[in-house]
Amino acid sequence: MSLSDRAALTERIDVDLGPRSYPIEVRGGHAAKETDFEDFVRERLEATWAGRGCRKALVVCDAQIQDIWGDRYARHTTNLGLKTRIAEVPTGEKSKSPEALISLYDRLIDLEADRHTLVVAVGGGVIGDLAGFAAASFNRGLPLIMVPTTLLAQVDSSVGGKTGINHPRGKNLIGAFHQPIGVWIDLESLDTLPPREFRSGLAEVLKYGVIQDAVFFDFLENNAEKALARDETVLLHLVSRSCRLKADVVEKDELEHTGLRAILNYGHTVAHAIENVAGYGAYLHGEAVGAGMVAEARLAARLGWIEAALADRIERLVRRLELPATIEGCDMERLIGAMKHDKKNKLGRIRFVLPRKLGSVELTDAPTEDDVREVLRGMMR
Amino acid sequence: MSLSDRAALTERIDVDLGPRSYPIEVRGGHAAKETDFEDFVRERLEATWAGRGCRKALVVCDAQIQDIWGDRYARHTTNLGLKTRIAEVPTGEKSKSPEALISLYDRLIDLEADRHTLVVAVGGGVIGDLAGFAAASFNRGLPLIMVPTTLLAQVDSSVGGKTGINHPRGKNLIGAFHQPIGVWIDLESLDTLPPREFRSGLAEVLKYGVIQDAVFFDFLENNAEKALARDETVLLHLVSRSCRLKADVVEKDELEHTGLRAILNYGHTVAHAIENVAGYGAYLHGEAVGAGMVAEARLAARLGWIEAALADRIERLVRRLELPATIEGCDMERLIGAMKHDKKNKLGRIRFVLPRKLGSVELTDAPTEDDVREVLRGMMR
Numbered sequence: 001m002s003l004s005d006r007a008a009l010t011e012r013i014d015v016d017l018g019p020r021s022y023p024i025e026v027r028g029g030h031a032a033k034e035t036d037f038e039d040f041v042r043e044r045l046e047a048t049w050a051g052r053g054c055r056k057a058l059v060v061c062d063a064q065i066q067d068i069w070g071d072r073y074a075r076h077t078t079n080l081g082l083k084t085r086i087a088e089v090p091t092g093e094k095s096k097s098p099e100a101l102i103s104l105y106d107r108l109i110d111l112e113a114d115r116h117t118l119v120v121a122v123g124g125g126v127i128g129d130l131a132g133f134a135a136a137s138f139n140r141g142l143p144l145i146m147v148p149t150t151l152l153a154q155v156d157s158s159v160g161g162k163t164g165i166n167h168p169r170g171k172n173l174i175g176a177f178h179q180p181i182g183v184w185i186d187l188e189s190l191d192t193l194p195p196r197e198f199r200s201g202l203a204e205v206l207k208y209g210v211i212q213d214a215v216f217f218d219f220l221e222n223n224a225e226k227a228l229a230r231d232e233t234v235l236l237h238l239v240s241r242s243c244r245l246k247a248d249v250v251e252k253d254e255l256e257h258t259g260l261r262a263i264l265n266y267g268h269t270v271a272h273a274i275e276n277v278a279g280y281g282a283y284l285h286g287e288a289v290g291a292g293m294v295a296e297a298r299l300a301a302r303l304g305w306i307e308a309a310l311a312d313r314i315e316r317l318v319r320r321l322e323l324p325a326t327i328e329g330c331d332m333e334r335l336i337g338a339m340k341h342d343k344k345n346k347l348g349r350i351r352f353v354l355p356r357k358l359g360s361v362e363l364t365d366a367p368t369e370d371d372v373r374e375v376l377r378g379m380m381r
Numbered sequence: 382m383s384l385s386d387r388a389a390l391t392e393r394i395d396v397d398l399g400p401r402s403y404p405i406e407v408r409g410g411h412a413a414k415e416t417d418f419e420d421f422v423r424e425r426l427e428a429t430w431a432g433r434g435c436r437k438a439l440v441v442c443d444a445q446i447q448d449i450w451g452d453r454y455a456r457h458t459t460n461l462g463l464k465t466r467i468a469e470v471p472t473g474e475k476s477k478s479p480e481a482l483i484s485l486y487d488r489l490i491d492l493e494a495d496r497h498t499l500v501v502a503v504g505g506g507v508i509g510d511l512a513g514f515a516a517a518s519f520n521r522g523l524p525l526i527m528v529p530t531t532l533l534a535q536v537d538s539s540v541g542g543k544t545g546i547n548h549p550r551g552k553n554l555i556g557a558f559h560q561p562i563g564v565w566i567d568l569e570s571l572d573t574l575p576p577r578e579f580r581s582g583l584a585e586v587l588k589y590g591v592i593q594d595a596v597f598f599d600f601l602e603n604n605a606e607k608a609l610a611r612d613e614t615v616l617l618h619l620v621s622r623s624c625r626l627k628a629d630v631v632e633k634d635e636l637e638h639t640g641l642r643a644i645l646n647y648g649h650t651v652a653h654a655i656e657n658v659a660g661y662g663a664y665l666h667g668e669a670v671g672a673g674m675v676a677e678a679r680l681a682a683r684l685g686w687i688e689a690a691l692a693d694r695i696e697r698l699v700r701r702l703e704l705p706a707t708i709e710g711c712d713m714e715r716l717i718g719a720m721k722h723d724k725k726n727k728l729g730r731i732r733f734v735l736p737r738k739l740g741s742v743e744l745t746d747a748p749t750e751d752d753v754r755e756v757l758r759g760m761m762r
Contacts, residue, residue, distance in 0.1 A: 049638030115637070139556070140545060164521060167490070176517060177522065
């Protein structure tokens with residue numbers, strides 16, 4: 001392939017967080033890259049404090065993709081002269097546990113890790129959260145490179161520095177903010193992603209259009225089928241633009257102190273309730289967000305914030321992306337109850353992030369319980 | 382007492398870390414203060430993101446001082462309208478454990494802590510490290526106010542944001558940097574500190590003079606007896622100047638990335654070896670630092686970096702502060718072996734922070750093993 005083709009399949013997003021700034025490199029799967037990752041890591045180590053003494057690496061990888069991806073990245077860090085060990089982590093949310101964390105600490109200790117030992121997290125959101133928190137809390141902070149391999153992790157959890165594990169009494173209860181020194185996104189890793197998981201990631205992509213960027217929403221409308229077919233050029237734009245949009249929010253509210261980061265929760269008040277009530281696994285996160293975005297667009301229309309036509313338009317795109325636009329297997333009272341426990345709430349009122357127009361949202365507690373019931377009733381199956 | 386007396390017994394040190402800046406307030410024990418702490422906390426909450434939703438507080442306190450200090454600070458946070466719980470932590474290094482950490486998480490969960498719940502750490506270094514790490518890692522970071530009650534914690538661990546717990550295979554292996562929103566130092570808490578612990582803190586005070594401030598070293602020489610007698614005016618200067626000097630270093634190297642923070646390790650290569658070899662409890666940390674500073678001053682003289690007269694002067698002050706200037710109960714080969722495992726080392730050479738002149742030090746691996754043996758031999762009893 002020609003150099004210009006290759007350049008066309010590469011995007012770089014700079015996340016500007018002062019001394020904790022880092023780039024996200026997005027590569028089309030057909031760009032030559034066997035040594036590119038090594039160049040990227042070398043550059044990141046040289047550009048940061050981490051490089052001066054980095055001699056070792058721990059590659060933390062989802063067991064399901066260990067053979068394809070874990071071994072490949074371990075080979076790359078070995079090629080860079082780093083003494084490398086692989087930690088294989090069982091697939092699934094249950095790995096965000098104190099036990100899995102302690103097992104990563106043990107691997108680091110076996111490796112005689114010091115403060116400059118590099119952690120490379122290869123996998124989806126679970127791996128990023130777990131390996132990220134191990135990196136955040138071992139020796140007061142190790143350099144971290146994220147290699148998200150699911151669409152959801154690429155467009156969401158790989159930007160923002162959130163890391164953490166679950167506690168029996170709360171999700172993500174133990175955690176820290178820890179920015180990576182770089183994020184490497186290889187679109188080829190999406191080739192083998194199961195369709196439901198792929199579509200689940202598209203829900204968050206659609207979300208960025210609604211909350212921040214009407215032009216991006218148009219683009220997704222015009223390319224929905226290509227997106228579903230995993231067209232590489234379309235994916236490159238979807239992923240890199242999503243990262244840029246999330247970075248814009250994170251840059252203004254790195255530690256979630258000002259409340260601005262809350263806008264990322266459009267669709268999520270209802271989604272979290274669905275996930276809670278429908279039970280683990282019935283809805284993937286992105287599927288619940290799909291239905292949640294439809295519900296919250298309807299709620300905005302009910303308040304008169306947007307035209308019903310825009311809510312229809314959002315619902316249509318949710319459906320075209322083959323995401324659920326209805327709520328199944330959930331009891332109304334339990335949904336309302338779950339929403340009342342959402343951590344965004346204040347003074348007992350349920351809070352939502354609702355669209356004011358395409359590309360702009362606001363945090364509000366304006367909807368009454370009756371409004372919510374009315375909207376949900378129309379979506380229940 | 383008059384207002385001017387009261388002002389004279391107060392110092393405020395501003396630690397400038399950009400958005401993570403915070404003040405250290407040092408109060409003489411006779412300054413009226415029953416409500417001052419409440420004013421301080423109110424001001425700190427208002428000045429930071431933490432204030433917007435702070436409704437609860439967990440006061441973490443060393444069991445030994447629970448009756449005097451823990452209850453008092455819990456009363457203060459209660460007076461501020463915060464729903465307050467106390468977590469009593471057994472005295473001693475063994476409380477820097479995963480079990481103690483989990484027990485603090487449980488207390489926070491029982492309190493239904495959210496991201497704005499205030500953690501107040503009342504005690505020495507162990508409490509600061511443990512409660513600080515709980516604050517760092519619960520819900521991705523809770524606001525923290527440190528109330529160090531030992532001299533060592535006041536002049537050392539309360540500045541710099543280091544938090545952490547021990548792992549069976551390494552001290553402070555699990556930890557993070559987490560800056561407090563404020564540090565409150567009440568010199569009255571030193572009244573009941575056992576003499577050995579008090580002198581142990583003076584070792585770190587002396588250290589700041591050697592590494593950064595010759596005038597401060599002079600002051601300590603001129604006021605050694607008053608310092609030992611815990612004269613409040615002298616203590617106020619010793620504590621506040623030590624905090625300022627440590628803050629100067631931390632401001633330039635917050636996350637220990639540039640290596641500048643290494644200068645704080647003067648006396649510590651030998652001290653850590655003594656602590657390791659003599660066995661837990663034989664030397665308090667500051668006592669080992671006393672002997673370590675003498676050894677490393679001698680080493681600098683041996684290299685021709687300083688005059689022998691300056692090494693004598695440092696040793697004299699160590700002795701006047703009733704700190705050990707000799708090494709007892711240690712085997713030479715084991716000391717050398719321990720030094721070879723110091724984490725400051727590179728390429729197998731033992732590294733030291735040695736004085737170039739009074740008030741200035743440098744990290745070096747210039748001393749040979751023979752130099753070290755020769756110096757230690759002269760100090761062994």
